[in-house]
Amino acid sequence: MSKPVKHIHLAAHFPGVNNTTVWSDPEAGSHIEFGSFAHLARTAERAKFDFFFLAEGLRLREQGGEIYDLDVVGRPDTFTVLAALAAVTERLGLTGTINSTFNEPYEVARQFASLDHLSGGRAGWNVVTSWDAFTGENFRRGGYLPQEQRYERARAFLSASATLFDSWRGDDIAADAGRGVFAGDPHAGGFAYRDAHFDIEGHFDVPRSPQGRPVILQAGDSEEGREFAAATADAIFTRHGTLEAGQAFYADVKGRLARYGRTRDQLVVLPAATFVVGDTDADAHEKAAVIRRKQVSAQTAIKFAEQLWNRDLSGYDPEGPLPEVDPLPGENTISRGRASVRLYRDPVATAREWRELASARNLSLRELIIEVTGRQTFIGSAATIAEEINHLVQQDASDGFILVPHVTPGGLDEFADTVVPLLQERGVFRSDYEGVTLRDHLGIGSSLPGNLERSA
Amino acid sequence: MTGKPELHLATALEATGWHPASWREPRARPGEIFTAAYWTDLVREAEKGLLDFVTIEDSLGPGDGIERTDRVRGRLDSVLIASRVAPSTTEIGLVPTVVATHTEPFHLSKALATLDYVSQGRAGVRVRVDGSAGNAAHFGRRDPATLTREELFAEAADYVEVIRRLWDSWEDEAEIRDVATGRFVDREKLHYIDFEGPWFGVKGPSITPRPPQGQLPVAVLAHATAAYRLAARSADLVFVTPRDERDAARIVSEIGAESDVAGRENRPGIFADLVVFLDETERAAVDRKARLDELAGETCDSDAAVFTGTAGQLAEVLTGLAEQGITGFRLRPGAIPHDLLAITTKVTAVLREAGRYRSRYALDSEQRTTLRGTLGLGRPASRYAEVAS
Ligand SMILES: Cc1cc2nc3c(=O)[nH]c(=O)nc-3n(C[C@H](O)[C@H](O)[C@H](O)COP(=O)(O)O)c2cc1C
Numbered sequence: 075m076s077k078p079v080k081h082i083h084l085a086a087h088f089p090g091v092n093n094t095t096v097w098s099d100p101e102a103g104s105h106i107e108f109g110s111f112a113h114l115a116r117t118a119e120r121a122k123f124d125f126f127f128l129a130e131g132l133r134l135r136e137q138g139g140e141i142y143d144l145d146v147v148g149r150p151d152t153f154t155v156l157a158a159l160a161a162v163t164e165r166l167g168l169t170g171t172i173n174s175t176f177n178e179p180y181e182v183a184r185q186f187a188s189l190d191h192l193s194g195g196r197a198g199w200n201v202v203t204s205w206d207a208f209t210g211e212n213f214r215r216g217g218y219l220p221q222e223q224r225y226e227r228a229r230a231f232l233s234a235s236a237t238l239f240d241s242w243r244g245d246d247i248a249a250d251a252g253r254g255v256f257a258g259d260p261h262a263g264g265f266a267y268r269d270a271h272f273d274i275e276g277h278f279d280v281p282r283s284p285q286g287r288p289v290i291l292q293a294g295d296s297e298e299g300r301e302f303a304a305a306t307a308d309a310i311f312t313r314h315g316t317l318e319a320g321q322a323f324y325a326d327v328k329g330r331l332a333r334y335g336r337t338r339d340q341l342v343v344l345p346a347a348t349f350v351v352g353d354t355d356a357d358a359h360e361k362a363a364v365i366r367r368k369q370v371s372a373q374t375a376i377k378f379a380e381q382l383w384n385r386d387l388s389g390y391d392p393e394g395p396l397p398e399v400d401p402l403p404g405e406n407t408i409s410r411g412r413a414s415v416r417l418y419r420d421p422v423a424t425a426r427e428w429r430e431l432a433s434a435r436n437l438s439l440r441e442l443i444i445e446v447t448g449r450q451t452f453i454g455s456a457a458t459i460a461e462e463i464n465h466l467v468q469q470d471a472s473d474g475f476i477l478v479p480h481v482t483p484g485g486l487d488e489f490a491d492t493v494v495p496l497l498q499e500r501g502v503f504r505s506d507y508e509g510v511t512l513r514d515h516l517g518i519g520s521s522l523p524g525n526l527e528r529s530a
Numbered sequence: 531m532t533g534k535p536e537l538h539l540a541t542a543l544e545a546t547g548w549h550p551a552s553w554r555e556p557r558a559r560p561g562e563i564f565t566a567a568y569w570t571d572l573v574r575e576a577e578k579g580l581l582d583f584v585t586i587e588d589s590l591g592p593g594d595g596i597e598r599t600d601r602v603r604g605r606l607d608s609v610l611i612a613s614r615v616a617p618s619t620t621e622i623g624l625v626p627t628v629v630a631t632h633t634e635p636f637h638l639s640k641a642l643a644t645l646d647y648v649s650q651g652r653a654g655v656r657v658r659v660d661g662s663a664g665n666a667a668h669f670g671r672r673d674p675a676t677l678t679r680e681e682l683f684a685e686a687a688d689y690v691e692v693i694r695r696l697w698d699s700w701e702d703e704a705e706i707r708d709v710a711t712g713r714f715v716d717r718e719k720l721h722y723i724d725f726e727g728p729w730f731g732v733k734g735p736s737i738t739p740r741p742p743q744g745q746l747p748v749a750v751l752a753h754a755t756a757a758y759r760l761a762a763r764s765a766d767l768v769f770v771t772p773r774d775e776r777d778a779a780r781i782v783s784e785i786g787a788e789s790d791v792a793g794r795e796n797r798p799g800i801f802a803d804l805v806v807f808l809d810e811t812e813r814a815a816v817d818r819k820a821r822l823d824e825l826a827g828e829t830c831d832s833d834a835a836v837f838t839g840t841a842g843q844l845a846e847v848l849t850g851l852a853e854q855g856i857t858g859f860r861l862r863p864g865a866i867p868h869d870l871l872a873i874t875t876k877v878t879a880v881l882r883e884a885g886r887y888r889s890r891y892a893l894d895s896e897q898r899t900t901l902r903g904t905l906g907l908g909r910p911a912s913r914y915a916e917v918a919s
Contacts, residue, residue, distance in 0.1 A: 214730035
């Protein structure tokens with residue numbers, strides 16, 4: 075018995091604050107003017123993508139005690155830019171990263187409910203849990219959260235938000251001028267929520283929005299993060315996009331769902347991926363090699379190495395061999411505000427692996443960094459890329475991809491014009507939107523078990 | 531009346547209008563106030579009338595009010611409304627309301643900077659305090675009863691200071707894209723703001739580059755000394771509520787005195803707020819308001835003076851107030867669309883005929899309309915920029 079053909083989900087990630095964007099490219103435009111965001115969103119909508127995606131970081135990164143200056147720096151406010159994008163698109167989902175540590179539920183629930191109203195049901199929330207005191211210095215309460223409480227607070231934050239979203243029913247706005255009844259129920263919006271993190275009560279002031287609750291995405295990779303996703307998320311944003319790593323991750327997170335009484339199609343798995351489209355495969359590979367060298371300049375290579383080594387490596391030659399010294403143990407003080415630093419859980423072991431890889435393949439420091447910092451990338455002709463994406467999805471390495479172009483803002487145009495039609499021809503990607511809301515696009519239905527019950 | 535300066539006109543948007551029964555008017559669209567189309571229509575109408583800006587009211591909950599079913603309930607976040615409307619308009623200023631008491635200045639500063647990007651320099655902000663216990667319970671973090679009114683306003687002053695420093699924390703030319711050195715930004719042009727006050731501290735810099743206007747115009751609604759002081763120190767615009775010309779003169783001089791104490795070079799522009807019911811005859815306006823009062827079961831009263839009459843009569847009131855040093859007006863339509871249309875078409879026409887109102891928006895040096903430009907404010911340099919000598 076053959077498996078039914080899966081339908082692919084695609085999203086467009088506006089290149090964020092990292093070395094993905096080749097800002098020196100002559101085609102590279104502004105990364106902050108609204109026109110750039112509008113361009114990418116319109117392209118994604120033209121290609122019938124599920125959603126537009128925005129990352130977030132709440133403090134400028136530093137290295138060696140100074141603001142990091144080699145990558146694109148500076149980004150807009152998530153909610154504000156998504157609300158404006160709702161004006162220039164009609165169906166595209168609008169998904170943004172909002173941290174559960176540096177915010178309060180009442181305000182965030184209000185913003186997402188507002189966004190959902192103002193976009194006609196297209197809001198999505200990538201819940202991230204970065205907790206560090208470095209970022210906390212930008213906020214009133216300072217200090218912040220012990221790491222082990224990050225998901226605890228995130229769960230509480232989501233529960234509190236759900237309480238707020240559910241505090242209005244769909245028919246609570248009567249607006250019956252003749253009878254003089256605006257609110258159908260005097261208690262509409264009433265809520266109370268208490269746990270170890272929040273003790274809040276009162277009246278939520280945004281009526282039920284088209285989706286009821288925004289779509290929830292999760293993007294952490296730890297054990298707690300995966301469990302959090304299985305329990306609460308509609309979609310998961312991951313780094314594991316290759317066939318084997320993707321399949322392992324996919325099986326792992328989908329396998330966790332049953333514990334929460336959920337089915338496998340209630341969590342959409344979406345790895346991040348970049349792409350380089352060429353006229354031929356060979357042409358694409360040539361282009362990709364050039365792009366990688368632009369993304370990892372000589373200076374960038376040294377800075378990346380410093381993030382693992384946790385020491386000043388400015389005396390080393392990026393085109394030479396790897397440092398012989400071991401990474402400095404203990405708290406990473408060289409690089410701050412970067413999630414990637416936490417990926418290297420055992421820096422000494424990682425450095426050893428890198429040295430082995432470099433000597434086996436005769437790689438310079440820079441070539442090594444190009445190798446190890448690469449992420450899932452589709453390289454080839456449009457036909458090759460369409461084939462590969464479809465293969466990965468049909469083989470359960472993912473349910474689709476969140477695509478990050480390397481040029482702002484036109485980097486998705488070619489993909490939209492050449493790869494998407496091939497996926498549509500195969501019948502694995504929509505030719506037009508079938509529904510209106512982001513939930514419709516993701517095929518996850520309503521996540522409102524208590525649809526008709528007021529929660530407080 | 532030639533030779534007198536042009537007056538500034540803004541409108542304060544609140545649901546279906548400021549009268550509590552306005553939502554029951556036949557032309558009201560109460561079922562649509564949570565849609566983008568509703569707000570886009572209103573702001574476009576204000577833009578057609580060449581108004582300086584719209585303000586959008588906001589709060590973090592209904593406050594300590596009662597649960598009445600015959601009043602409009604609920605609202606959307608005003609920064610998001612302004613942002614949603616921005617790409618569909620080109621000239622009018624967009625001024626949402628933010629609450630300094632409960633929200634993070636870091637988040638608000640970047641949200642407003644982003645609003646300035648999406649509107650290409652048409653954003654402003656009205657900052658308010660919120661001493662309501664009901665809304666404080668939505669955050670569960672602090673008991674506002676422990677803060678005096680003076681402290682709430684002093685904290686708001688710190689708040690404005692922080693959002694302004696964050697806007698300046700990127701100098702205009704911070705993005706350099708220097709291919710030779712591989713540097714995207716010049717870190718010498720990015721600044722920690724290192725703000726420390728009694729209530730909070732913020733490190734900086736912002737994550738969002740300096741907004742197109744450099745500094746967004748900041749407005750405060752003020753009824754009493756603590757708020758006049760905040761306005762005199764921190765704001766570009768102050769919305770006041772004179773009962774008559776004498777009251778206006780008193781308010782103008784009190785704000786002037788506070789500005790002198792604060793040592794401000796440029797005094798804030800003073801806009802008088804009025805709730806307006808406008809019709810072809812005074813009688814019709816009075817009757818209409820009376821009918822709405824009856825529907826509401828009470829007389830519509832307000833912190834601002836309530837005007838009922840014709841556009842011509844209103845223009846006389848406005849020019850009279852302007853004699854006392856009031857530089858502009860924030861008219862609060864009693865019922866939308868009726869009174870909004872009367873403002874955008876009739877009031878502006880009467881004033882224009884008298885040579886006291888613009889017939890097109892002013893362009894700034896980059897050939898586009900900015901809110902600072904409309905208000906006659908120059909573009910300030912970042913406070914952190916080295917003065918080139
Ligand atoms: C694909 C992916 C994207 C992420 N994007 C963001 C982001 O935009 N902003 C952020 O603060 N953290 C982001 N994160 C980091 C995590 O969500 C966050 O740091 C979390 O605390 C780490 O959780 P973990 O320990 O479960 O990995 C991302 C992580 C992944 C895997």
